[in-house]
Amino acid sequence: MSENNKPRRDFIKLASMTLGGVGAASLVVPFISTMQPGKDALALASTEIDLSPIPEGQSLTVIWRGKPVFIKHRMTDEIQSAKEINLDDLIDIQDDSARVLQDKWLVVLGVCTHLGCVPLGQKTTDNKGDFGGWFCPCHGSHYDTSGRIRKGPAPKNLEVPPYVFLTDNRIKIG
Amino acid sequence: MSSNDLHGYKKTLSSPYSGVKGWIDSRLPLIRMMEAEYLKFPVPKSLNYFWSFGGIAMFCLIGLILSGIFLGMHYKPSAEDAFNSVERIMRDVQFGWLVRYLHMNLASFFFIAVYIHIFRALYFGSYKAPRELVFIFGMLMFLLMMGTAFLGYTLPWGQMSYWGATVITNLFSAIPVVGDAILLTLLGDFTVSDATVNRFYVLHWLLAFAIVGLVVFHVITLHMTGSNNPSGMEPQNWDETLSFHPYMTIKDTKAMVLFFIVVAFVLFFFPNIMGHSDNYIRANSMVTPAHIVPEWYFLPFYAILRAIPDKLGGVLAMFGSIAVLFILPWLDTSKVRSCLYRPIWRICVLLFALDFFILMYMGAKPASDIYVLISRIGTAYWFLFFLVLAPLVGYLETPRQPLTISNFLRDKKALT
Numbered sequence: 259m260s261e262n263n264k265p266r267r268d269f270i271k272l273a274s275m276t277l278g279g280v281g282a283a284s285l286v287v288p289f290i291s292t293m294q295p296g297k298d299a300l301a302l303a304s305t306e307i308d309l310s311p312i313p314e315g316q317s318l319t320v321i322w323r324g325k326p327v328f329i330k331h332r333m334t335d336e337i338q339s340a341k342e343i344n345l346d347d348l349i350d351i352q353d354d355s356a357r358v359l360q361d362k363w364l365v366v367l368g369v370c371t372h373l374g375c376v377p378l379g380q381k382t383t384d385n386k387g388d389f390g391g392w393f394c395p396c397h398g399s400h401y402d403t404s405g406r407i408r409k410g411p412a413p414k415n416l417e418v419p420p421y422v423f424l425t426d427n428r429i430k431i432g
Numbered sequence: 433m434s435s436n437d438l439h440g441y442k443k444t445l446s447s448p449y450s451g452v453k454g455w456i457d458s459r460l461p462l463i464r465m466m467e468a469e470y471l472k473f474p475v476p477k478s479l480n481y482f483w484s485f486g487g488i489a490m491f492c493l494i495g496l497i498l499s500g501i502f503l504g505m506h507y508k509p510s511a512e513d514a515f516n517s518v519e520r521i522m523r524d525v526q527f528g529w530l531v532r533y534l535h536m537n538l539a540s541f542f543f544i545a546v547y548i549h550i551f552r553a554l555y556f557g558s559y560k561a562p563r564e565l566v567f568i569f570g571m572l573m574f575l576l577m578m579g580t581a582f583l584g585y586t587l588p589w590g591q592m593s594y595w596g597a598t599v600i601t602n603l604f605s606a607i608p609v610v611g612d613a614i615l616l617t618l619l620g621d622f623t624v625s626d627a628t629v630n631r632f633y634v635l636h637w638l639l640a641f642a643i644v645g646l647v648v649f650h651v652i653t654l655h656m657t658g659s660n661n662p663s664g665m666e667p668q669n670w671d672e673t674l675s676f677h678p679y680m681t682i683k684d685t686k687a688m689v690l691f692f693i694v695v696a697f698v699l700f701f702f703p704n705i706m707g708h709s710d711n712y713i714r715a716n717s718m719v720t721p722a723h724i725v726p727e728w729y730f731l732p733f734y735a736i737l738r739a740i741p742d743k744l745g746g747v748l749a750m751f752g753s754i755a756v757l758f759i760l761p762w763l764d765t766s767k768v769r770s771c772l773y774r775p776i777w778r779i780c781v782l783l784f785a786l787d788f789f790i791l792m793y794m795g796a797k798p799a800s801d802i803y804v805l806i807s808r809i810g811t812a813y814w815f816l817f818f819l820v821l822a823p824l825v826g827y828l829e830t831p832r833q834p835l836t837i838s839n840f841l842r843d844k845k846a847l848t
Contacts, residue, residue, distance in 0.1 A: 290617065293631070299621045319718060324623040326718050372743055374602040374623075375595060375720040396599060396724050397738055398799040413743045 304432030306424070309363065317380045319368060322431045326368035326376055327419060328392070329429075332403060336390065337361050340404035347408075350415045354404045357418055365421055365429065366405040370394040372412035377401060392416070469655050474673035475680055476661035478837050482552040483659065483680075484687035485545050490647065491688060492542035497640060499535040507587065509633035511626035514589035515714045533703040539581055540706045541695050543729035546574060547788075554760075554781055557769025558660040564761040566657065569650040571757050576643050581727065583636040589629060590711030591721050597624045597632070599724060603737075606747040623717060663840035664769030665833075672837040723798060731795030732788050736814065738799050739807035749811060756818035763818055765826030768833055776829040780821045787813045 305322050307329065312318050317330045332340070340354040358364055368376050372394065378384040379392035379401075387393030387400035389408045394401075399410030406415040421431040447458040457463040506525050508517040521528035550570070553559050559567035586597040601618050605611040620627030658667070667673045674680070698705060706728055710721045726734050736753050740746035756763070771778040791810040797803040834840040 293617045293620055295616060295619075295621050296627070299625075299627070321718070324621065324625060324717060372602075373599040374605075375599065375724065376718065377720075378722075394720075395722050396595075396720065411738075411741055411743055411746065 304430055306428060306430045308428055310427040314362075316382065319380050320431070322367075322419060327431060328364070328366050328368040328380060328405070328416070330364040330366075330403075332362050332364055336403040339390065340402060340406075343402075349407050350413065352404075352406060352415055357404050357406075357415070359421070359423060363429075364403070364405060365431070366416035366418055368392075369417070370396065370399055370412055371407065371414040371416065372397055372399050372410070377416075470681075471675070471677045473655065473676040474667070474670065475659045475676055476663075476667045476837055477672055477674045477679075478661045478663055478841055479659065479680070479683075480662050481683075481687055482548070482556070483661075484684045484691075485549040485552060487684045488688055488691050489542060489545040489549055491692075492538050492545055493643065493647070495538045496535060496542060497644070499531050499538065500637075500640065502531050503535055504637075507633075509587065509630045511589065511629055511715070514587060514629055518588045533699055536707065537695065537699050537703060539584065540727070540729065541691075541698075542577070543581070545691070546577065547729075550574070551785060554784070555771045555778075556660055556662055557664050557764075557766075557771070559761045560764065560769050561761065562657045563654070563660060566650060566653045567761060568758060569646055569653060571754075573643050573646045573650065574757075575754065576639050576646065578730070580636060580639040580643065581729065583632045583639065585727060586624075586629060586632045587636065588711060589715045591713045591715060591719075592708045592711040592724070594624055594715035594717065595720050595724050596726055597628065600726075601628075603747050603750075606744045608744070660769060661837065662770060662772060663834055663837050664773065665835075665837050665840065667837055725796055728792065728796075731793075732791035733795075735791040735795035735807045736811045738795070739804060739811040753811075753814055756815065760818060760822065763822040765823050766829070766831065767826075768831040773832045773834070774825070774829060775831075777821075777825045780817060780825060783813065784817045787817070 305320060305327075307318070307320055309318075309329065309331070312329065312331045314331050315333045315336075317328055320327050320329065337354075345351050345353065354361075357366075368380070370377050373396060375394050375396040377392035377394040377399070379386040385393045385395075387409075389400050389402035391401040391403045391405060393399070394410065394412065397411050399412035400408050401412075401416055402408050404415075405418075407413070419431050421429050423429050447454045447461075447464065449457050449463065453463060503521065506517060506521050506528065508514060518532070521532050523529075525531075553567060553570070582596070582600055586593045601615060601624065604614045604618065607614060616622070618628075619625065620631060661667075708725065708727075725731070733750050733753060737746045737750040740749045766774060766777065768774055771781055787810050791807065791814070794803050794807040794810060834843060
């Protein structure tokens with residue numbers, strides 16, 4: 259091999275290694291894609307719920323996308339306590355009106371935003387935490403009557419799923 | 433010798449053995465290697481019983497793989513069938529109860545052996561030059577072990593399986609920007625689900641065999657430097673060593689028999705003592721058990737996670753508490769290996785062991801005020817130990833040191 263062939267050799271080496279490398283690396287796309295939720299899981303199932311059997315002060319848990327959804331029929335004092343707080347006291351600042359469509363109905367995902375446990379507070383006998391909403395037994399996060407995080411390690415408020423009122427007593431989640 | 437021959441590249445076909453043994457050995461030099469690395473391998477003659485736990489851990493691993501193979505013939509990795517297939521193993525498969533209890537309890541005893549093994553390395557300075565890589569391969573195995581144990585604990589699909597998997601996978605959601613994408617990729621669904629248990633089963637196998645691969649590297653690097661010993665001194669001549677066989681093989685066998693008597697006692701009389709009764713309730717994605725606790729071997733790290741009041745901070749502290757172990761060989765500034773000759777560091781290491789048990793206790797308690805406070809103090813000492821004491825004590829203390837292993841043994845004899 260003569261000296262002036264060297265740059266050409268280097269180019270061929272580099273080009274073939276690059277092409278081979280990119281080709282092999284592109285296999286990552288299909289492989290990692292198979293690990294994502296499949297089309298069946300992605301299909302956004304929607305759930306319709308009749309609210310009329312839920313008396314004031316009580317809650318219902320329904321399943322949406324495999325996750326529990328809390329539907330709470332709030333009492334007047336619960337609505338009041340959710341509205342009349344100093345927003346600066348909150349960890350994740352959000353007004354109650356931004357979290358509900360109708361004041362007496364609160365709809366949130368029953369999944370603690372810390373590490374995904376289901377908080378207590380749906381049953382009347384449950385520990386509802388220091389703020390009268392929900393209490394996560396795993397690592398001690400307290401949520402208020404608007405599902406907002408008030409105390410503990412969770413960084414965010416309980417998530418509000420997309421939902422609409424079909425009639426006054428019927429909602430559709432998803 | 434001309435420059436054209438293949439001397440140095442061409443392997444010699446001659447073997448020290450003859451007959452069939454020689455025929456095989458000249459083609460596959462495994463017999464030669466085993467003889468050099470095990471039968472005639474010189475180890476310091478001052479080794480104590482702490483040095484048996486590496487071998488004990490390896491036998492735990494072999495037992496886990498064996499029992500795992502037979503469990504795998506009956507286990508069904510799906511959300512629908514997993515719980516029932518484990519119950520079937522317990523009730524209907526002949527001796528299934530034994531194989532499953534063996535797998536369950538050996539996992540715990542594997543951790544016991546490895547924790548003692550790691551303590552040995554810390555106390556007698558086995559992580560120091562030239563054994564840094566031995567230690568790092570060991571730590572990598574420890575990480576994979578924790579991964580394998582976590583994945584395996586998900587498989588029976590009980591309440592603790594399900595919610596343990598939920599909490600641990602959600603740790604990844606603390607990572608900024610990509611956290612949620614990583615979580616979806618891990619779970620294959622929006623929650624721990626059928627897709628999750630299927631892939632966890634595959635990964636449980638994969639990581640188990642990755643550990644076997646790392647054992648090979650651990651042993652190769654160990655056999656380059658030879659074993660450390662309680663004096664921390666290197667053997668100077670053949671008189672300060674013993675051949676691995678029969679001296680260590682017989683000593684390790686004795687230690688193993690004693691260790692596995694304890695395993696058998698727990699296995700036959702208290703097989704569920706290290707488990708949690710909630711895991712005999714089928715997974716329910718709507719109800720979280722009132723008190724989630726991980727398996728005992730994760731408790732110290734779980735306590736560290738809960739000690740930090742911030743989600744990302746807690747996750748970083750937990751992973752950081754293991755990461756600091758990897759750089760210990762460079763954090764410790766003392767040239768003296770063994771704690772027997774380091775009066776201040778010895779106290780630090782013993783306090784660290786105590787700290788480990790305190791954190792373990794705190795991890796099992798609910799996250800209320802006094803327990804969180806103690807966890808915080810424990811977490812602070814954990815990091816202080818590695819990041820401050822390890823570099824500092826090396827400068828502050830005046831170590832004593834025996835000049836040779838023979839001196840060490842003579843001093844020890846004079847004491848007793």
